[in-house]
Amino acid sequence: DRNNITAAKIWLEEYNTEAEKVRPEAQEASWTWNTNITDYNNRLKLEAEKKKSEFDKRSYNQTLNWDWKNFTEINAKRQFYKIADIGESVLPTDKFQQITKAKSNMQSVYSKARVCNKPGDQDPSKCYPLNPTLENIMAKSTDWKELAWAWEGWRNETGRKMPDDYEKFVELANEAAGMNGYTDNGDYWRSWYETENFEKQMEELFIGLKDLYKLLHAYARKKLKERFVGHPFPDSGQIPAHLLGNMWAQSWGNLFTLLAPYPGKPLDVTEMMREQNYTTRKMFDLSEKFFTDLGLDPMPPKFYNDSMLDKPEDGRDVVCHASAWDFYNRKDFRIKQCTQVTMDWLITTHHEMGHVQYFLQYKDQPVVFRRGANPGFHEAIGDVLALSVSTPKHLKKINLLRPNQNPDDEELQLNFLMNQALKKIAFIPFGYLIDQWRWKVFKGETKKDEYNEDWWNLRCKHQGVSPPVQRFNTDFDAGSKFHVPNNTPYIRYFVSYVIQFQFHKALCKEAGHNGPLHKCDIDQSTEAGNKLAAMMKLGSSKEWPDAMEAITGQRKMNVSDLIEYFAPLEDWLKKEVKNETLGWDDQCGRIWG
Ligand SMILES: C[C@H](NC(=O)O)C(=O)O
Numbered sequence: 001d002r003n004n005i006t007a008a009k010i011w012l013e014e015y016n017t018e019a020e021k022v023r024p025e026a027q028e029a030s031w032t033w034n035t036n037i038t039d040y041n042n043r044l045k046l047e048a049e050k051k052k053s054e055f056d057k058r059s060y061n062q063t064l065n066w067d068w069k070n071f072t073e074i075n076a077k078r079q080f081y082k083i084a085d086i087g088e089s090v091l092p093t094d095k096f097q098q099i100t101k102a103k104s105n106m107q108s109v110y111s112k113a114r115v116c117n118k119p120g121d122q123d124p125s126k127c128y129p130l131n132p133t134l135e136n137i138m139a140k141s142t143d144w145k146e147l148a149w150a151w152e153g154w155r156n157e158t159g160r161k162m163p164d165d166y167e168k169f170v171e172l173a174n175e176a177a178g179m180n181g182y183t184d185n186g187d188y189w190r191s192w193y194e195t196e197n198f199e200k201q202m203e204e205l206f207i208g209l210k211d212l213y214k215l216l217h218a219y220a221r222k223k224l225k226e227r228f229v230g231h232p233f234p235d236s237g238q239i240p241a242h243l244l245g246n247m248w249a250q251s252w253g254n255l256f257t258l259l260a261p262y263p264g265k266p267l268d269v270t271e272m273m274r275e276q277n278y279t280t281r282k283m284f285d286l287s288e289k290f291f292t293d294l295g296l297d298p299m300p301p302k303f304y305n306d307s308m309l310d311k312p313e314d315g316r317d318v319v320c321h322a323s324a325w326d327f328y329n330r331k332d333f334r335i336k337q338c339t340q341v342t343m344d345w346l347i348t349t350h351h352e353m354g355h356v357q358y359f360l361q362y363k364d365q366p367v368v369f370r371r372g373a374n375p376g377f378h379e380a381i382g383d384v385l386a387l388s389v390s391t392p393k394h395l396k397k398i399n400l401l402r403p404n405q406n407p408d409d410e411e412l413q414l415n416f417l418m419n420q421a422l423k424k425i426a427f428i429p430f431g432y433l434i435d436q437w438r439w440k441v442f443k444g445e446t447k448k449d450e451y452n453e454d455w456w457n458l459r460c461k462h463q464g465v466s467p468p469v470q471r472f473n474t475d476f477d478a479g480s481k482f483h484v485p486n487n488t489p490y491i492r493y494f495v496s497y498v499i500q501f502q503f504h505k506a507l508c509k510e511a512g513h514n515g516p517l518h519k520c521d522i523d524q525s526t527e528a529g530n531k532l533a534a535m536m537k538l539g540s541s542k543e544w545p546d547a548m549e550a551i552t553g554q555r556k557m558n559v560s561d562l563i564e565y566f567a568p569l570e571d572w573l574k575k576e577v578k579n580e581t582l583g584w585d586d587q588c589g590r591i592w593g
């Protein structure tokens with residue numbers, strides 16, 4: 001009968017066994033396409049996704065045999081809740097095929113995009129990919145026109161080709177969400193946080209970080225005006241979006257040489273890595289050792305064999321954007337990335353290895369609990385370890401600090417903190433605004449012909465950056481960012497950037513660290529490692545406040561640890577910008593012709 005918990009548990013076991021067959025097949029087909037984008041592989045991917053959606057639908061129907069919402073056993077009840085939550089698989093087959101096709105089209109456009117007509121090129125038909133070429137130009141060029149070419153060209157070759165597919169995706173994703181009992185797809189995405197007034201909570205965290213961001217923004221704007229003297233900056237106070245060292249202005253680390261408080265004391269880890277002939281594999285070995293020295297798990301033997309850690313040189317198209325893959329069979333775990341030998345990529349390697357460590361720690365949970373406590377937790381693990389790896393103290397330990405540099409030098413420490421701020425504080429508004437835009441699109445508040453106008457309203461208002469060239473409603477600049485065509489929700493990174501400092505604070509305490517938070521390196525602390533492992537083992541079997549409590553002893557997200565971490569730099573910035581006007585108008589203003 002519908003309340004027979006014993007029979008229900010037997011069914012849950014059968015579901016797990018079946019899921020550990022169906023999911024690996026779908027993952028394998030998706031992996032094959034991601035590492036070799038061809039029409040043939042796309043058809044196989046669609047087939048496998050169709051098969052998985054049919055399994056999900058069948059399973060959902062079987063959950064109706066049980067009165068699981070009234071089960072008293074919490075664990076079983078939670079498994080049924082997750083199994084019944086089948087997302088886009090709820091769509092009838094033809095609509096499921098349509099939404100999968102629309103997503104594949106956009107992913108393919110994004111990953112194959114190349115930009116031609118580079119200023120100064122003899123051959124205007126020579127075309128360049130994002131990774132590594134355009135990324136390197138955005139990182140290193142100080143030529144306004146070259147930066148504008150890469151910035152505008154990338155948007156022409158990606159976002160501008162997507163609005164129709166994106167509109168189709170939104171329509172069908174909303175239809176699926178409605179069938180699953182949500183008001184729209186944004187409501188469905190937010191449900192993974194199981195948090196009352198989640199949007200309000202995010203807004204409060206963002207407001208708590210605004211003043212810190214305004215200080216960094218005012219400082220960067222002042223120095224960029226000096227670097228690009230004679231070029232137009234808008235009177236409304238925004239920074240032209242192509243000057244921040246990154247295609248989306250989401251991370252300003254490449255401006256370190258311009259913005260370091262003490263330029264004479266560089267943190268030139270990339271140069272040190274190259275001088276020491278670092279390879280991709282050495283970067284991964286370094287990262288893996290940090291995890292195992294904490295008492296966490298090593299990579300399984302086949303990991304290195306099966307992963308794609310470098311951009312293939314045989315000319316095939318691949319999805320270069322870094323990602324970590326769980327095949328849900330407790331055996332196969334992979335990373336796919338187009339690694340370059342730089343400090344940024346060493347950090348990214350730790351980020352992706354953090355995902356795999358989480359997979360390994362919760363691999364014996366029921367399949368539906370093999371997720372982060374909330375999506376932000378999954379994004380935070382690798383970054384927490386990287387907070388220790390990046391310290392001058394740790395860099396010295398692994399011989400990536402110049403021999404003549406003293407890790408305790410206070411000026412070097414301030415340079416280090418600036419470097420961290422250019423990645424962690426600079427990111428905050430960007431991490432916040434992408435899903436502010438998408439949630440409004442899913443709510444129907446932003447129509448297709450307003451996609452780009454609303455995108456720039458948010459970019460100018462929250463991030464204080466504006467377009468370097470005129471934008472039109474035929475542009476779709478949101479589509480120039482991987483996660484939009486790839487349908488990866490983004491508020492998870494904003495959450496991660498807040499909670500990773502709460503985790504860092506708690507683990508540093510566990511590791512017995514004394515002194516300023518930004519100097520802490522938890523390396524080799526098995527006490528800290530055990531605490532992190534205990535949290536990861538939970539997967540999504542418990543609501544995330546339980547997981548938060550397992551590490552930090554408290555149950556809420558808050559920005560106080562991030563602010564504590566950057567306190568010494570905040571004081572320095574306040575002095576640096578005391579004659580500047582902080583902030584900018586909500587509106588974009590105009591700088592083009
Ligand atoms: C922050 C985010 N990280 C990721 O995708 O792994 C990004 O790159 O935009």
Ligand SMILES: [Zn+2]
Nearest residue numbers: 351355378379
């Ligand atoms: Zn990630």
